[in-house]
Amino acid sequence: MALTVAGSDSGAGAGLQADLKTFAALGVFGTCAVTAVTAQSTAAVLGVSPIDPGFVDLQIDAVLGDLPVAAVKTGMLASSATVAAVARRAAVGDLPNLVVDPVLVASTGRPLLDDDGPQTYLRRLLPHAAVATPNLREAALLTGVDITGVDAMAAAGRRLVDVGCRLVVVKGGHLPGGLSPDVVVDAAGAVTVLAAERIDSLNDHGTGCTLAAAVAAHLARGSAPLAAVERAKLYVRGAIAGAAGWRLGAGHGPLDHFGWGVAHTELTGS
Amino acid sequence: MALTVAGSDSGAGAGLQADLKTFAALGVFGTCAVTAVTAQSTAAVLGVSPIDPGFVDLQIDAVLGDLPVAAVKTGMLASSATVAAVARRAAVGDLPNLVVDPVLVASTGRPLLDDDGPQTYLRRLLPHAAVATPNLREAALLTGVDITGVDAMAAAGRRLVDVGCRLVVVKGGHLPGGLSPDVVVDAAGAVTVLAAERIDSLNDHGTGCTLAAAVAAHLARGSAPLAAVERAKLYVRGAIAGAAGWRLGAGHGPLDHFGWGVAHTELTGS
Numbered sequence: 052m053a054l055t056v057a058g059s060d061s062g063a064g065a066g067l068q069a070d071l072k073t074f075a076a077l078g079v080f081g082t083c084a085v086t087a088v089t090a091q092s093t094a095a096v097l098g099v100s101p102i103d104p105g106f107v108d109l110q111i112d113a114v115l116g117d118l119p120v121a122a123v124k125t126g127m128l129a130s131s132a133t134v135a136a137v138a139r140r141a142a143v144g145d146l147p148n149l150v151v152d153p154v155l156v157a158s159t160g161r162p163l164l165d166d167d168g169p170q171t172y173l174r175r176l177l178p179h180a181a182v183a184t185p186n187l188r189e190a191a192l193l194t195g196v197d198i199t200g201v202d203a204m205a206a207a208g209r210r211l212v213d214v215g216c217r218l219v220v221v222k223g224g225h226l227p228g229g230l231s232p233d234v235v236v237d238a239a240g241a242v243t244v245l246a247a248e249r250i251d252s253l254n255d256h257g258t259g260c261t262l263a264a265a266v267a268a269h270l271a272r273g274s275a276p277l278a279a280v281e282r283a284k285l286y287v288r289g290a291i292a293g294a295a296g297w298r299l300g301a302g303h304g305p306l307d308h309f310g311w312g313v314a315h316t317e318l319t320g321s
Numbered sequence: 322m323a324l325t326v327a328g329s330d331s332g333a334g335a336g337l338q339a340d341l342k343t344f345a346a347l348g349v350f351g352t353c354a355v356t357a358v359t360a361q362s363t364a365a366v367l368g369v370s371p372i373d374p375g376f377v378d379l380q381i382d383a384v385l386g387d388l389p390v391a392a393v394k395t396g397m398l399a400s401s402a403t404v405a406a407v408a409r410r411a412a413v414g415d416l417p418n419l420v421v422d423p424v425l426v427a428s429t430g431r432p433l434l435d436d437d438g439p440q441t442y443l444r445r446l447l448p449h450a451a452v453a454t455p456n457l458r459e460a461a462l463l464t465g466v467d468i469t470g471v472d473a474m475a476a477a478g479r480r481l482v483d484v485g486c487r488l489v490v491v492k493g494g495h496l497p498g499g500l501s502p503d504v505v506v507d508a509a510g511a512v513t514v515l516a517a518e519r520i521d522s523l524n525d526h527g528t529g530c531t532l533a534a535a536v537a538a539h540l541a542r543g544s545a546p547l548a549a550v551e552r553a554k555l556y557v558r559g560a561i562a563g564a565a566g567w568r569l570g571a572g573h574g575p576l577d578h579f580g581w582g583v584a585h586t587e588l589t590g591s
Binding site (some may be wrong): 052059061062063068071075079080081083085088092095097098100102103106109111114116117118119213219299302313319 | 329350
């Protein structure tokens with residue numbers, strides 16, 4: 052069983068919806084604490100309605116007090132106060148197998164957190180992460196490393212290991228060129244490059260959420276952290292490939308989380 | 322593709338989580354507008370944080386403006402103002418194949434809506450329902466009929482048809498005794514009794530949400546309304562049966578939405 056602490060995406064391509072779909076697809080019962088509600092389509096975020104940090108904590112209480120959660124994933128936390136609230140739970144050992152996807156900036160460039168956000172992640176929450184999954188921009192914002200390639204990704208990963216993350220996956224999806232290697236750094240500083248060809252698809256909304264959720268699901272099922280990351284990458288790859296031909300919405304469409312392998316016409320009836 | 326307008330259940334047994342699982346299990350891409358966030362376990366509701374009705378409407382805007390929604394389900398709407406906001410969309414024809422689960426009272430007896438709620442449902446939203454799915458208590462509250470058996474269920478159903486519902490399913494799950502027939506009344510007043518033996522299970526949290534979501538999913542896939550109800554009942558029956566032996570949480574546990582058919586130990590690792 053897994054818990055996601057994340058925002059709601061009305062279009063359900065990303066956010067807690069992507070997380071819960073991923074958990075389910077991987078055979079893990081999913082629960083959730085909502086940090087913010089967004090009104091968004093595949094093309095734009097129309098609005099964000101944050102949930103009070105104390106109420107986020109109450110949701111976590113309700114779940115952990117009753118259900119046997121084996122892994123926890125954080126997505127968009129929406130405010131430094133919520134990052135700190137989640138960090139307090141982590142610090143007292145309440146959040147097993149914690150996967151932190153440090154959501155700082157939307158793909159549009161819009162900040163998803165206040166100015167204190169990166170420092171609060173760095174000082175409070177990331178030290179408790181079993182796995183952290185920053186993308187290039189997030190890794191650069193958190194570490195100050197100017198990331199131009201695999202070596203810099205490893206350097207940024209090492210800095211996050213230095214603050215306490217036990218495994219860091221610096222995601223290469225935003226690198227220029229046809230390859231998008233992820234660089235994994237473990238607690239001993241050892242680097243593993245997980246090479247991958249980029250899949251050409253407009254439907255990549257929620258890819259980051261899905262990867263982190265899949266890591267949490269595999270940790271809940273007992274995988275070791277590096278194996279969980281490798282399995283999660285395979286799952287994401289399949290979900291991207293399955294949706295590559297879909298035309299759902301005017302912008303970046305969702306993944307095929309359940310491996311339906313159907314045409315989008317079957318999902319829309321048109 | 323389907324849209325649920327509903328509350329979030331942190332334990333994920335009911336609410337939009339149950340709806341999205343049901344949509345997915347039935348092969349329908351699900352989207353959602355969050356009306357309220359609850360902190361709840363299988364045993365208790367610790368708190369409810371409502372979302373502003375205008376922001377519920379904005380989420381509906383974001384989805385309908387971008388994605389080809391073929392059916393809409395409403396669950397807990399949390400305030401009369403949100404019922405009215407959804408009704409305004411329905412009145413202008415924005416909400417195809419609208420399934421209204423008139424959530425008025427929690428199974429604990431706790432009211433989930435203000436005092437104007439039942440009248441706002443009756444006058445504003447239910448007239449636009451393709452299918453309405455009240456339980457016994459909700460049917461009694463909405464119609465004033467004292468419901469003691471199948472005849473009274475049919476009478477209550479007819480009153481809801483009189484306000485404009487095109488098909489009404491009065492659910493018999495709370496009838497005393499071993500049978501739990503649902504009584505369906507169509508727009509012409511014709512009555513169909515869908516007999517069912519009660520399944521003895523502690524894991525029935527989210528049964529009502531799941532039934533209404535399954536009706537919406539089958540409508541989205543092209544079923545006629547009565548056939549959608551019959552298929553939805555079969556789905557719910559399977560989901561209850563699959564979870565009958567689970568022990569997840571201290572109270573009323575979740576259904577087996579995905580037909581996993583596994584033991585609860587496989588979900589918890591213990």
